[in-house]
Amino acid sequence: MRVDPRRRIKDIASSSEDAERVLESCGVDFCCRGDASLAEACDRAGVSAHEVERKLRELPENPPHAWEDAAELVDYVIHTCHPRTREAIATARATARDHALREALEELASITSAHMKKEEALFRHVRALANARAGRGPFPEPPFTTARAHGRSLHEGHAQIHDKLRRARAIAAHAESRDGGELRRAMDALSRAIVAQLHLVNNELLPRASALEPE
DSSP, X not given: OOOXXXXXXXXXXXXXXXXXXXXXXXXXXXXXXXXXXXXXXXXXXXXXXXXXXXXXXXXXXXXXXXXOOHHHHHHHIIIIIHHHHHHHHHHHHHHOOOHHHHHHHHHHHHHHHHHHHHHHHHHHHHXXXXXXXXXXXXXXXXXXXXXXXXXXXXXXXXXXXXXXXXXXXXXXXXXXXXXXXXXXXXXXXXXXXXXXXXXXXXXXXXXXXXXXXXX
């Protein structure tokens, strides 16, 4: 795939599902700090921008689904991403034998569950806004505050989830010698599920939610 190192990292991730996997595997944060350039994001992650760029250039041009309807994106996050993340957390917790890892995963499960409930409350409002913009109903009253302000609060919560995930992965890296490949696969699946969800919400859905509100 074509890569511009000056391009925002969230746009690189959105351009290809394979690009998401490369960036996540290299430890590059595109889901919570997506406005950084590739070079800035790699520097923050402590990895070689040239090496990450090389891996990205080796990828085929394989763009992900284009979300034209925000209501469709809301339904995908609620009905696909959220259940997939809950299942991945449950699988990782059932697989982990290390006490510290189990505690870390319990903390991750708790904070993720709480923030998904907040997301779903806002997203019902966003779906109504999208339907109103498409002429499918009236504009609703904001449930708490504006979607923009509520989105900022969610973004902060997502950063906390990402931090908890990184902590759990660090602990798991030391536990893999005892728990083997099953734990590694469970943690990889968990990481993919959470990062993909946060990316869609932070970089695709929340910007659209703000744009949907009437002036």
